[in-house]
Amino acid sequence: MNQTITLHVNGSAKTVTTDSERLLLDILREELQLTGTKYGCGEGLCGACTVLIEGKNVRSCRAKAVDVDGKAITTIEGLAHGENLHPVQEAFLAEGAMQCGYCTPGMILTTIALLNEHPQPTDEQLLRFMNGNLCRCNGYPKVLNAIHRAAGRLEKIK
Numbered sequence: 001m002n003q004t005i006t007l008h009v010n011g012s013a014k015t016v017t018t019d020s021e022r023l024l025l026d027i028l029r030e031e032l033q034l035t036g037t038k039y040g041c042g043e044g045l046c047g048a049c050t051v052l053i054e055g056k057n058v059r060s061c062r063a064k065a066v067d068v069d070g071k072a073i074t075t076i077e078g079l080a081h082g083e084n085l086h087p088v089q090e091a092f093l094a095e096g097a098m099q100c101g102y103c104t105p106g107m108i109l110t111t112i113a114l115l116n117e118h119p120q121p122t123d124e125q126l127l128r129f130m131n132g133n134l135c136r137c138n139g140y141p142k143v144l145n146a147i148h149r150a151a152g153r154l155e156k157i158k
């Protein structure tokens with residue numbers, strides 16, 4: 001059954017008519033052309049499709065679009081302001097925390113959700129929060145350094 005919903009994506013209201021079973025990931029990529037949100041496993045296991053909904057990290061491959069009707073959604077495209085990157089993007093860039101980059105949007109958005117919840121996370125909080133975000137290039141040490149940098153903790157992890 002089709003439903004008309006309004007998604008507040010990166011500060012803009014987007015009205016779409018969609019099948020009630022359709023996934024948020026499909027709407028973002030195919031209807032709104034926000035292809036920075038990646039399709040990885042499609043099963044909620046890799047974190048590549050992570051977006052923020054009301055500031056919390058959500059796997060868009062498991063969320064039905066109709067369930068986030070009216071909610072504020074942030075994708076990777078919504079973070080920079082013109083030439084000015086978001087501090088977490090800057091931290092990832094400064095630490096070289098990306099190789100192929102496929103996991104990077106999800107990593108960055110999950111980091112923002114982590115820092116929303118724990119502005120100065122302990123290593124345990126950090127590892128528990130980021131645990132479900134996979135990087136097939138095995139770039140974890142630099143990702144962790146970027147998160148520490150973003151949190152204002154510049155000490156490098158081993």
Ligand code: FES
Pocket residue numbers: 038039040041042043044045046047048049050059060061062
């Ligand atoms: S594509 Fe959504 S968690 Fe892997």
Ligand code: FES
Pocket residue numbers: 097098099100101102103104134135136137138139
């Ligand atoms: S940088 Fe390639 S998957 Fe993480």
